[in-house]
Amino acid sequence: MSASSERSRTTGVVARARPSANRTTRDYSVLAKIVRESGLLRRRYAYYWTRLVLTVAALGAVWAGVVLVGDSWWQLALAAALALVLSQLAFLGHDSSHRQIFRSRAWNDWTARILANALVGLSHVWWTTKHDAHHAAPNQEGHDPDISPGVVAFTPAALASRRGWRAWLAHRQGWYFFPLLTLEGLHLHVASVRKVLGRGPVPHRGVEVPVLLARLALYLVALGVLLPPALALAFLAVQLAVFGVLLGGAFAPNHKGMPIVPATADIDFLRRQVLMSRNIRGGAVVDFLMGGLNRQVEHHLFPSMPRPNLRTVQPLVREYCSQLGVTYTEVGFFASYRIVIGYLNDVPGRARDPFSCPLAAGLGR
Incomplete structure (x- = not known):
């Protein structure tokens, strides 16, 4: 099965899933079931x-x-x-x-x-x-x-x-x-x-x-x-x-400048992995230089998924997060480093700004 047909099939599955937003503890299990059935966890x-x-x-x-x-x-x-x-x-x-x-x-x-x-x-x-x-x-x-x-x-x-x-x-x-x-x-x-x-x-x-x-x-x-x-x-x-x-x-660039979670915070697995991770856009060169870690959201959700399958599962995960109202972050290669530099030069301001914090937005705080 081609990558495009695989993406089409899995996107259709996630469109039919549409889990309830108030059942956050089940959100990841629903997504995981879809991914398992798609065959994207098989070895390469x-x-x-x-x-x-x-x-x-x-x-x-x-x-x-x-x-x-x-x-x-x-x-x-x-x-x-x-x-x-x-x-x-x-x-x-x-x-x-x-x-x-x-x-x-x-x-x-x-x-x-x-x-x-x-x-x-x-x-x-x-x-x-x-x-x-x-x-x-x-x-x-x-x-x-x-x-x-x-x-x-x-x-x-x-x-x-x-x-x-x-x-x-x-x-x-x-x-x-x-x-x-x-x-x-x-x-x-x-x-x-x-x-x-x-x-x-x-x-x-x-x-x-x-x-x-x-x-x-x-x-x-x-x-x-x-x-x-x-x-x-x-x-x-x-x-x-x-x-x-x-x-x-x-x-x-995958996590620096993303929300800092308090030590006592209790967040469900899907939001813990998605809201604190950042994907980096780019072609084959970025994939090679970053070892596939530029798809950090998908890697954190499915750490045992073979690296080449992360590209295929990405549209599915992005759509699923959109349905849940969970912020899915993806930026360009150079933009990611600008974010890191800006964050490190203003840690107090960037770490506490609720208007730019996907964690606060995702949890509705």
Whole structure:
């Protein structure tokens, strides 16, 4: 069945559903039933095997290029290419962690573990723990680690706690948010190592510790052997910077600047996922660079849905939200970053404005 005919059929189904607006606890179950019957949750083995093979082959090609180019500053172009390939491997690990690739939970978990630890150099346990908490309560204070206090203050409470020069910077943090993303790649590696070497419980620690540390060490050794010291350092800096921008740039516009949920708020699943998520419009290039996360609303509603099916289910979800009167947010690629910058430069005003807050509108407050 073609994508267009599939969309037509599922749109017709949702048009007949029309759930009652005062039965919010059933809203998601109605939508989920429609999606299950549409077949859009079925695995896409050809798609994922093709991407896995091609991306791993691209990784090998980049390293072959590093060997062949030798002592040349053209290596910096290969460093950027390596960052791009590693980001694509990270997105595949993300999909596998959400059990999008295989029916078997074990196959998904071990595929994600191999991709993350052995190829990308990130801890699978650290990532899934953090990311699962985010999915359970997006943009909710005290629950979503992605808005927890750190270098950037994402909430009015975090901003109010800053004093002196830190407060001055926090009120202008939107302007240096994206430059900070160049350090995100390094942060991801450091956080991964701290997690697996920490005192807390780490499932499969016996696998994660040696594989992760070996991958990071071999990478540094390879650069030291293949390149002169100055060029090796420049290669590492460019690769980490581009990697951080690609990953951070794929995740940041999906939620930053959307409503912040109080810690004690009780919201049904559908509104929790839709009202705090933002889709990013764009073609194949945006799909590729963002790893399919530009359809964040659909991904949050159906995290186990294979990435290529998100495009097909999007019209269905948009229409269903329209029928319920639930705000469905979608903006252009560059507009999303303008929103993020504007929000971070005025967290108190943007987080509390009821007229521009889809959460307040969606809940009728």
